[in-house]
Amino acid sequence: MGVLGLAIYLRMDPQSNHFIRAAYADEINIYHIICYLLIATGVAVTFIGFLGCCGAFQESRCMLGSVSTVLV
Known part of the structure; x- marks a missing residue:
């Protein structure tokens, strides 16, 4: 959940977006893609942990078997 929270904060924080735009105008799309990948990873790990x-x-042997299969 920490990765998810950090990624959402980085994506929504206007100051970090301004810093990236000022320093690397061409790489702003890469920054957003990395933020979205971190958000997706955080959601997936949180969901697997919840299951x-x-x-x-x-x-539940079935649910625990599913979780252990996903983690391997």
Whole structure:
């Protein structure tokens, strides 16, 4: 969740966008793409962790097997 929060902050912070525009005008698209990739990674890891917690709480072998298959 820390990666997700940091990526959303970096994407929405107007000062960091201004700094990137002033320093590297051509690389602003790369900055946004990296932010979106970090957001997607944060969402995926949070979702997998949530499924793992639910599977452990409910003692569901199917859900825990799914989570361990995704993580390998």
